Amino acid sequence: MRDEFYHLINIGSAGYGSLGEFLHLVANNFGWNRFALMYEKSELNEIAGDNACFLLMSSLIDEFGGTELDYQVGDLQLLNITYESFLKEKIGVNYGIILTCANHSNIRNIAIEAAKLGMMDRGEYLFLNFALYNNARYADRPWFDDNDIENNEMAKKGFSGFLTFYPYREAEFKKVENQSIRGSFYLDDLYNSMLMYLQAIGNKFPTYSNQTLRGCDIVQSMLGKSYLDSKDDEIILNCNAQKVVEYALVAQDPDGISKIIGIYSGKNKTVIYWEPGNFTFPPDVPRCGFDLSKCPTYDKVNILLISLIVVIILGLIIVVVVICRHRKFTAEIYSEAWKVNYDDIVFLTKDRRSSIHSLLPSKELDEMSLVGDKQLFAEIGYYKCIRVAIKKLPDIKIDLKQKQLYELKIMKDLSNDNLVKFYGACIDNPHNCLLIEYCPRGSLQDILENPQYNLDWSFRMSLIMDIAKGMHYLHGTYIKSHGALKSSNCLVDSRFVLKISDFGLHFLRGNEKSESIDEDSYEYWKYFLWTAPELLRMSDPPAEGTNKGDVYSFAIIMQEIVMREGVFYTKDRRLEPKEIVEIVRKGPDGNNGVPLRPTISADNVSEELDEVTALIEKCWSEDPHERPDFTALKAKLRHLSRKETDMNLLDNLLTRMEQYANNLETLVQDRTKDYLEEKRKCEEVLYQLLPKCVAQQLIMGEAVTAEAFDSVTIYFSDIVGFTELSAKSAPMEVVDLLNDLYGLFDYLLENFDVYKVETIGDAYMVVSGLPERNGFRHAFEIARMALNLLDAIKQFKIRHRPEQPLLLRIGLHSGAVVAGVVGHKMPRYCLFGDTVNTASRMEQNGKPLKIHLSGATKDILDKVGRFNIITRGEVEMKGKGKVKTYWLQGEMEGNTYLGDDLVVPKQTGAQRPCTPRPTRHSFSERNRPKLLDGRRTTLSDQINFISENPKSNGEDGGGGDQRVPEAEIRSDETEVPLLSITSPSFDISP
Structure with a gap:
């Protein structure tokens, strides 16, 4: 039926098939399937015998025959409706894509009405116009009309939403304003039709020479053939007897000029050109809906x-x-977090100082011997178990204002590797003092003036770089500048890191110099040798100094490091500090036109470090503006440091320090790497036996005073049936069992804030809340630890009886205890009080694989609210009578707050113990601990190490567990065995 339609009806040069194909491609590309058809009779009626636009629309709809299509037919003459009414009633509320076909004047009127209705304002409507013939009069500006100038702008706005399909050759013809000169395109089509007809007859005549030619045969012979028209252009008829035409799609640019944005080839059935530019193609349904109901109004x-x-x-x-x-x-x-209570400072008395040599580790003895007695017996003490240097302040009453309080807070918060840590200040007159970080190596001045230190250039550059880093950080803080930078204020810690001290808090240090030193003394004038000349000339220089003044002081220190001849060394002149200060203050006028500066001899500077000399001279320039800041200095020194050797600075320096420390020659000769390693392990064992704070007090020879704790939680556990299991096992198997089990327990304890008190046989005792108090968190920590241990014991395998489970019985109780160290030989940190007995009773009256809680512990855990606790009932306990107890079943999810002390993070899922990392330690005759000759101690220790796999020949690895020779630490008094240590050898799946 479709073929008959095209065979019987054909109008002129228009190719409906190609036009429908082009529209179909465009519609598919943008997802259009809803159209409104808006057409009326045109000047083509005389040719087609009916409405050409109606035939066009029918052809276009027929092209979409295989597609689900929603369209509105709009024959305006048949409906007898105005453009405005049709746009508002039929289109505006249903369709966003409108297909139009009419003569040009009517199309212009439609564009004007659409613009008036605001259909072009939001770009939600698109008109697709089909012009079967192009009129040169409207080719460039279809909206322009000489007879309707007042509506041209509205028409221009309306055409901004139009796309017009033109036959391509018609769109590109030479525009001739006078249509009569161009001639009628109808005559062109008539001529081409007759030419094609005659060519078809000529092709058919030889075949039908004796017969009458039928019209249908002639038409059939024309299908699919190509012909040349009057202009020698190729004409192709498709199977529907329509001319295959190329169509152009034309849009209006912002200036109102028509522009081709696409070309479709009917011969190839493809779009051969597509450049839409900024033209937008809306969907067939407006974004806000046809009635704007989908867009909120504001x-x-x-x-x-x-x-x-x-x-x-x-x-x-x-x-x-x-x-x-x-x-x-x-x-x-x-x-006032910085404020220190004078009673909290533990000063080293003469008696304690006399015994400190026998109690401190040899590493600290080395450091003290190197810096001398003057550094060792300075004001040194302990504050909250931290060794500090105590700097006395003038005995005056100090009234602090907000600015000074703020500076104290800033000082407390400062943290940098190259600045001495400020721990606090005591302003209780007459006990005014500052507490700062203790640096056992002494000051930079001490090291430079000590000939025993053989410092290579790598180490010197490291010291210079440390000063630059510290000053760079200090200049970027609220403190801003130092004001008293000198080599004696540059301290060296135990790791040979230089740290700057005596910065800030000048309102406390103000009278320090004037009260402690006579103004006519050598020390008084030596103090100013690092001071910049511009500051010396001031009658009242600022106590905090200036940034450029700090750079000058840095240059003097660099010269000290390079020359190692003391501060402000002048090779050819012997000047007293007072003379030097006076000459520097006068500037060039006081030294024959040249500013007085220290000597940098060429003999002391290598060729590779000539840049250092130039940098020093620039830093102590007479004009402060010529001195670089520490940002530039830091970058320059980093560049110079890269030229130095890559040798490990610490190893190199340790070797040189030990070689030139005369009072440690014997110890240095006997010391080996193995000895240092074993000594470290011995100290670690001591810290494992006792709390670190307590152990340090014992090392210093101090008596540890017993301390009362108001609230702690104690954990007791034992193994049910351990006696029977021990009777059926070999002694070494029992040792392996306990070693594996308690190694696992010890590893899990590291995840909690608890302290392991002791193990006796199969009994295991842990406490939380001491020696460091943690509010009411102790019950939470012990409860979670107990759950982890109970979970771990269920997966634990006995080496020699893997099929037999271990049944752990746990008891918990909370209350007050007293803790202290008992004994002088093999001292123990013990807990005393009824709380300990009650916790033991809770364990004894418990059941296997259960956690037995007392009411006191249960009350604390109820505040946490995240544990599953059930009531066991009343239990008869020895010495207690009937006591109501509880079972701890597990841990629930959720965030819980306990006062201001406890914040419990949210967890998901059941808590499972971590998988321990098995470790092995082996000791043989080759690496066994050596005797610590010359070390006096008040504790007599003997430490036995158990190796899991030592070989009989002394090499690591090998067979089963054996006891290797003992490492002993003997004193003049006695020797007492302390502990047998083995390593865990367990593996628990997560």
């Missing part, structure tokens, strides 16, 4: 009101945040 007044409210709220929030931050900041200032 009231400008409401928008302004809401915006004003939002601005006010934001302003209030900002004000509140600023106020809160200010209050928090003020609270931090007045909290």
Whole structure:
């Protein structure tokens, strides 16, 4: 039926098939399947015998025959409806893509009405116009009409939403304004039709020479053939007897000029050109819906009101945040976290100093011997178990204002590897003092003036770089500058890292120099040798100095490091500090036109470090503006450091320190790498036997005072049936069992804030809440630890009886205890009080693989609220009578807060123990601990190490467990065995 339609009806040069194919491609590309058809009679009626636009629309709809299509037919003459009504009633509420076909003037009127209705404002409507013939009069500006100038702008706006399909050759013809000169395109089509007809007859005549030619045969012979028209252009008829035509798609640019954006080849059935540029193709359904119901409407007044409210709220929030931050900041200032109670400082008395040599580790003895007695017996003490240097301040009453409190807070918060840590200040007159980090190596001045130190250039550059790093950080803080930078204020810690001290807090240090030193003394004038000349010339220089003044001081220190001849060394002149200061103050006028500076001899500087000399000279320039800042100095020194050797600085320096420390020659000769390793292990064992704070007090020879703790939680456990199991096992098997089990327990304990008290046979005792108090968190830590241990014991395998499970019985109780060290030989950290007995009773009256809780522990855990606890009932306990107890079943999820002391993080899933990392230690005759000759100790130790796999020949590895020779630490008094140590050899799946 479709073929008959095209065979019987054909109008002129228009190729409906090619046009429909082009539209179909465009529609598929943009997902269009809803159209409104808007057409009326045109000037083509005389040729087609009927409405050409109707035939065109029918052809286009027929092209979409295989596609589900929603369309609205709009024959405007048949419907007898105006453009405005049709656009508003039929299109505006249903369709976004409108297909139009009419003469040009009507199309222009449609564009004007669409623009008036606002259909072009949001770009949601698109008109696809089909012009079967192009009129040169409207080719460039289809919206322009000389007879309707007042509507040209509205028409231009309307055509911005139009796309027009033109026959391509017609669109590209030479535009001739006078259509009569061009001639009628109808005559062109008639001529081409007759030419094609005659060619078809000529092709058929030889075959039908004796017969009458039928019209249908002639037409059939024309299908699919190509012909040449009057202009020698190729004409192709398709199977529907329609001319295959190339079509152009034309859009209007922002200037209102028509522009081709696409070309379709009917011969190849493809789009051969597509450049839409900025033209947008809307969907067939507007984004906001046809009635704008999908887009919310906004009231400008409401928008302004809401915006004003939002601005006010934001302003209030900002004000509140600023106020809160200010209050928090003020609270931090007045909290006085830096303040030190004088009674909390433990000073080293003469008696304690006399015994310190026998108690401190040999590493610290080495450091003290190197810096001399003057450094060792300076004001040194302990504050909260931290060794500190105590710097005395003038005995004056100190009244602190907010600015000074703020500076103290800043000093407390400062943290840098190259700045001495400030721990706090005591301002209880007459005990005014500052507590700073203790650096056992002494000052840089001590090291430089000590000939025993043989410092190579790598180490010297490291010292210079440390100063630059520290000053660079200091200049970027609130402190801003040092003001008293000198080599005696540069301290060296045990790791040979240089740290700068005596910065900031000048309101406390103000009278320090004037009160402690006579103004006519050598020391008084030596103090100014590092001071910049511009500061010396001031009658009242600022105590905090200046940044450029610090750079000058840095240059003097660099010269000290390079020359090692003392501060402000002048080779050819012997000048007293007072003379030097006076000459430097006068500047060039006081030294024959040249500023006086220290000597840098060429003999002391290698060729590779000539740049260091130039850098020093630049830093002590007379003009402060010519001196570089520490940012530039840091970058320059880093560049110079890369030229130095890559040797490990610490190893190199340790070797040189040991070689030139005369009072340690014998010890250095006997010391080996193995000895240092074994000594470290011995100290670790001591810290495992006793709390670190307590152990350090014992090392210093101090008596440890027993301490009462108001609330702790104690854990007791034992193995049910251990006696029977031991009777059926060999002694070594029992040792392996306990070693594996307690090695696992010890590993899991590292995840909790608990302290292991002791193990006796199969009994295991742990406490939380001491020696460091943790509020009420101790019950939470012990409960979670017990659950982890119970989970781990269920997976534990006995080496010699893997099929037999271990049944752990656990008891917990909370209460007050007293803790202290008992005994002088093999001292033990013990707990005393009824709480210990009650915890033991809870374990004894428990059941296998259960956690037995007392009411006291249960009450604390109820505050946490995250544990599953059930009531066991009343239990008869020895010495206690009937006691109501509970079972701890497990841990639940959730965030729980316990006062201000405990914040429990949320967890998901059941808590499972970590998989321990098995470790092995082997000791043989070759690497066994050596005797610590010359070390006096108040503790007599003997430490036996068990190797899991030692070989009989002394090499590591090999067969089963054997006891190897003992490592002993003997004293003049006695020798006492301390502990047998083995390594865990267990493996538990997570």
